[in-house]
Amino acid sequence: MLKKTLNYLDRSSSILPELIAIALAFLISAIILLITGYQPIRAFAALFRGAFGSKFAVGQTLTQATPILFTSLSFLLAFRSGIFNIGIEGQFLIGAFAAAVVGSSITGLPPIIHVIISLALGGLFGALWGFIPALLKIFTGASEVITTMMMSYIASHLTSYLVNYRFKAPGWVAQTNPVQPSAILVKILPPTQLSVSFLISLGFSLLVFYFLFKTYLGYQVCAVGLNPTAAENRGISVHSRILMAFLLSAFVAGVGGAGEVLGVHGRFVEGFSPGYGWDGIAVSLVGRLHPFGCIIASILFGMLRAGGMSMTRSTKVPLDISLIIQSLVIILVAAPSFIKFVILRRKN
Amino acid sequence: MNEALALYGFTKYFPGVLANDHIDLTINQGEIHGLLGENGAGKSVLMSTLYGLYRPDAGKVFIRGQEVTIHSPAQAITLGIGMVHQHFTLVENMTVWENIILGKELCRGFILDKNRIISELQQLLDKTGFEIDLNARIYELPIGLQQRVEILKILYRGADILIFDEPTAVLTPQEVDQLFKTFRQLVQNGKTIIFISHKLKEIFCICDRVTVLRRGKKIGTLAIDEATPESLAEMMVGRKVLFSFEKLKASQSETILSVKELSLSGGKKHQNLHNVNFDIHTYEILGVAGVEGNGQTELVEILVGLQKPQKGKILYQKEDITHFPPKKRILMGISHIPEDRPKRGMVPDFSVKDNLILGFEDLPPFKRGLISRNEVAINQFSQTKIQEFDIATPDENTLIKNLSGGNQQKVVLARELSRDVKLAIASQPTRGLDIAASEYVRNKLIDLKNNGSGILLVSADLDEIRSISDRVIVLYEGQIIGELAPDADEYQYGLLMGGTAC
Numbered sequence: 001m002l003k004k005t006l007n008y009l010d011r012s013s014s015i016l017p018e019l020i021a022i023a024l025a026f027l028i029s030a031i032i033l034l035i036t037g038y039q040p041i042r043a044f045a046a047l048f049r050g051a052f053g054s055k056f057a058v059g060q061t062l063t064q065a066t067p068i069l070f071t072s073l074s075f076l077l078a079f080r081s082g083i084f085n086i087g088i089e090g091q092f093l094i095g096a097f098a099a100a101v102v103g104s105s106i107t108g109l110p111p112i113i114h115v116i117i118s119l120a121l122g123g124l125f126g127a128l129w130g131f132i133p134a135l136l137k138i139f140t141g142a143s144e145v146i147t148t149m150m151m152s153y154i155a156s157h158l159t160s161y162l163v164n165y166r167f168k169a170p171g172w173v174a175q176t177n178p179v180q181p182s183a184i185l186v187k188i189l190p191p192t193q194l195s196v197s198f199l200i201s202l203g204f205s206l207l208v209f210y211f212l213f214k215t216y217l218g219y220q221v222c223a224v225g226l227n228p229t230a231a232e233n234r235g236i237s238v239h240s241r242i243l244m245a246f247l248l249s250a251f252v253a254g255v256g257g258a259g260e261v262l263g264v265h266g267r268f269v270e271g272f273s274p275g276y277g278w279d280g281i282a283v284s285l286v287g288r289l290h291p292f293g294c295i296i297a298s299i300l301f302g303m304l305r306a307g308g309m310s311m312t313r314s315t316k317v318p319l320d321i322s323l324i325i326q327s328l329v330i331i332l333v334a335a336p337s338f339i340k341f342v343i344l345r346r347k348n
Numbered sequence: 349m350n351e352a353l354a355l356y357g358f359t360k361y362f363p364g365v366l367a368n369d370h371i372d373l374t375i376n377q378g379e380i381h382g383l384l385g386e387n388g389a390g391k392s393v394l395m396s397t398l399y400g401l402y403r404p405d406a407g408k409v410f411i412r413g414q415e416v417t418i419h420s421p422a423q424a425i426t427l428g429i430g431m432v433h434q435h436f437t438l439v440e441n442m443t444v445w446e447n448i449i450l451g452k453e454l455c456r457g458f459i460l461d462k463n464r465i466i467s468e469l470q471q472l473l474d475k476t477g478f479e480i481d482l483n484a485r486i487y488e489l490p491i492g493l494q495q496r497v498e499i500l501k502i503l504y505r506g507a508d509i510l511i512f513d514e515p516t517a518v519l520t521p522q523e524v525d526q527l528f529k530t531f532r533q534l535v536q537n538g539k540t541i542i543f544i545s546h547k548l549k550e551i552f553c554i555c556d557r558v559t560v561l562r563r564g565k566k567i568g569t570l571a572i573d574e575a576t577p578e579s580l581a582e583m584m585v586g587r588k589v590l591f592s593f594e595k596l597k598a599s600q601s602e603t604i605l606s607v608k609e610l611s612l613s614g615g616k617k618h619q620n621l622h623n624v625n626f627d628i629h630t631y632e633i634l635g636v637a638g639v640e641g642n643g644q645t646e647l648v649e650i651l652v653g654l655q656k657p658q659k660g661k662i663l664y665q666k667e668d669i670t671h672f673p674p675k676k677r678i679l680m681g682i683s684h685i686p687e688d689r690p691k692r693g694m695v696p697d698f699s700v701k702d703n704l705i706l707g708f709e710d711l712p713p714f715k716r717g718l719i720s721r722n723e724v725a726i727n728q729f730s731q732t733k734i735q736e737f738d739i740a741t742p743d744e745n746t747l748i749k750n751l752s753g754g755n756q757q758k759v760v761l762a763r764e765l766s767r768d769v770k771l772a773i774a775s776q777p778t779r780g781l782d783i784a785a786s787e788y789v790r791n792k793l794i795d796l797k798n799n800g801s802g803i804l805l806v807s808a809d810l811d812e813i814r815s816i817s818d819r820v821i822v823l824y825e826g827q828i829i830g831e832l833a834p835d836a837d838e839y840q841y842g843l844l845m846g847g848t849a850c
Binding site: 215230231234 | 674696710
């Protein structure tokens with residue numbers, strides 16, 4: 001199934017299909033705008049201005065791209081080993097929450113150390129959230145599609161509970177105490193929210209690329225994903241490589257969550273993620289399951305998000321239109337491969 | 349005799365390839381005509397073009413003396429030509445009768461006239477002597493019976509000339525026998541059969557006449573009693589082909605592998621093994637003969653460490669390796685050429701070079717530092733192997749699935765023989781390969797043996813086993829039922845393989 005999906009995605013090295021899909025998505029959105037009584041050209045102009053019309057706009061775009069880049073890398077890591085990790089949202093939230101707790105409760109650490117510890121613990125807690133479905137998969141054969149999704153709901157409700165009771169900061173809002181200044185990720189393009197977290201996500205793209213294509217471990221992960229029988233025949237431990245990819249995947253998701261807390265919000269706020277984990281799945285497919293493709297696809301989606309918000313402010317076009325464009329891009333680019341993937345999976 | 353079909357100057361170009369070069373071919377009414385050639389000789393292209401799947405670039409087609417041009421399979425069918433493809437075109441969830449009538453449904457108004465359909469099909473079955481449950485669903489049927497449904501489909505449409513494109517490739521030996529029986533029944537019913545194959549044995553078993561193609565050209569047509577395996581092989585390959593191999597006897601040889609009282613039980617999906625004992629020596633090829641499914645796969649999996657036996661011991665160079673994992677065995681010099689190459693032997697979506705290092709990727713020189721790949725060493729190694737094993741590939745970065753079966757097997761061999769091999773376990777090493785590639789693989793195994801390795805050769809091809817083994821054991825229902833000399837007569841082999849001890 002992975003094989004078939006990759007085949008489908010790698011069929012041509014040209015990005016023409018993606019460009020056509022994006023153009024089509026805009027065209028259909030224009031029609032929707034016209035029908036609902038807005039002016040498409042003006043709306044799109046506002047969207048582009050909001051996405052990269054100014055330094056501020058670029059900052060907003062990259063801020064929005066950052067968490068999606070983390071989650072798309074996360075999806076891709078597991079997927080390469082043949083694992084369909086769709087519980088990234090949960091791993092992301094758990095990582096974010098862990099980072100918020102560590103970042104706010106520990107005091108007196110030098111800034112760099114505190115940041116590293118908070119990010120690492122975010123990653124480790126994310127990995128822990130992936131460890132459970134990984135074990136279930138390896139020892140009982142339980143489908144990770146079900147288990148990761150369920151773990152994701154648990155994470156969502158668990159963090160919600162914790163932030164409303166045990167870890168609630170004084171006040172009316174369901175949020176934790178702010179993290180210590182020593183744990184804050186430096187903003188790199190004030191006044192935008194863009195922080196070092198974006199650079200870290202780029203770094204992770206490089207790491208994931210290096211791991212998958214330049215190390216023997218990544219080679220083994222890919223071999224297991226493409227043909228577990230042959231890999232086993234040649235002495236590669238299929239289970240250990242699935243476990244490795246699963247844990248790394250969940251770790252990256254956790255770091256992504258931590259990055260949001262330390263870089264953007266400064267604390268864990270209930271409902272701060274509009275579904276970054278779910279976006280990651282689609283963005284990963286739009287990025288053709290390649291770490292560098294994910295960078296480009298994340299920035300595209302960051303553009304649509306940031307530009308969409310700005311469009312709403314300046315033209316009164318509802319944010320929903322921007323969401324519609326995003327969804328159309330996903331449907332037109334990723335859905336055929338996604339649907340194939342699901343069908344092939346059923347067959348197996 | 350009447351001509352059922354005649355082609356004159358039939359030519360088909362593909363970009364860069366002349367797939368069929370002015371081919372003349374006559375097929376007589378009521379004969380079984382073999383179309384023989386190596387992979388890529390143009391057999392399938394010729395028949396697919398005839399069937400209307402491609403347009404010919406030149407040439408004439410006569411059917412029963414009438415010149416015709418065929419534009420589409422639908423038209424071929426109305427002219428009485430039917431084709432059974434290697435890969436079936438059946439709807440798995442539908443019943444046999446539904447599949448047969450699909451595309452030519454008998455209706456009363458908008459409603460299927462099921463009674464009439466069934467009775468018509470029953471007549472067809474009675475006439476041809478076929479046995480099949482019309483109400484069975486396709487996925488419930490073994491491959492052999494699914495193929496029979498394909499045949500019924502084209503008979504139902506009134507085909508007189510039936511083309512079979514390598515129909516035996518997907519069948520077990522028993523199913524092949526059954527198919528050949530079907531061929532004879534069809535001929536008795538007045539049908540004409542064109543049988544595409546690259547297996548000499550099958551051609552001799554069933555055909556009346558045979559036409560040999562090589563690199564798109566027709567080499568000749570022979571009546572089967574004028575042909576010999578040697579002459580046909582030479583026509584196919586273009587040079588003399590070895591069928592018998594010189595067997596050197598080693599002066600000193602010692603035991604390298606001892607299998608003692610091996611048993612495997614509790615299998616629902618697999619054949620059990622009962623008290624299997626044998627030794628393999630250096631400078632020796634031990635053949636394992638037997639009808640497939642009598643424990644060969646299980647035996648090999650135990651030897652390479654993919655399955656654990658309930659009882660018994662495996663001694664390799666006097667060391668007990670029964671519980672060693674596969675990797676450790678590989679590193680000890682046990683190499684494995686697995687059956688079912690695309691599934692077990694290679695990663696089809698990996699490049700040639702990545703397949704060449706599969707299993708060695710974590711060892712120097714392919715690993716540099718803690719976890720990094722040494723790209724330079726990997727490229728160098730693969731370029732050397734591509735030369736040494738004469739692998740036909742554009743370069744080492746080509747995906748292995750784009751190579752021919754013979755070249756894929758060369759990649760597997762190159763990998764498996766790249767380290768110091770003391771024991772090689774070769775399972776169906778020439779399955780699906782054409783004659784030239786098979787000869788290559790057998791020669792490699794013999795070279796390996798002459799250099800002092802021990803080899804276990806499992807093969808469903810009895811001729812292969814007898815031609816290169818030094819000793820042969822026969823497996824039947826998970827037991828070694830006997831040992832024979834390679835030159836023992838075929839009848840004795842037949843008896844043992846059928847479960848009758850001598």
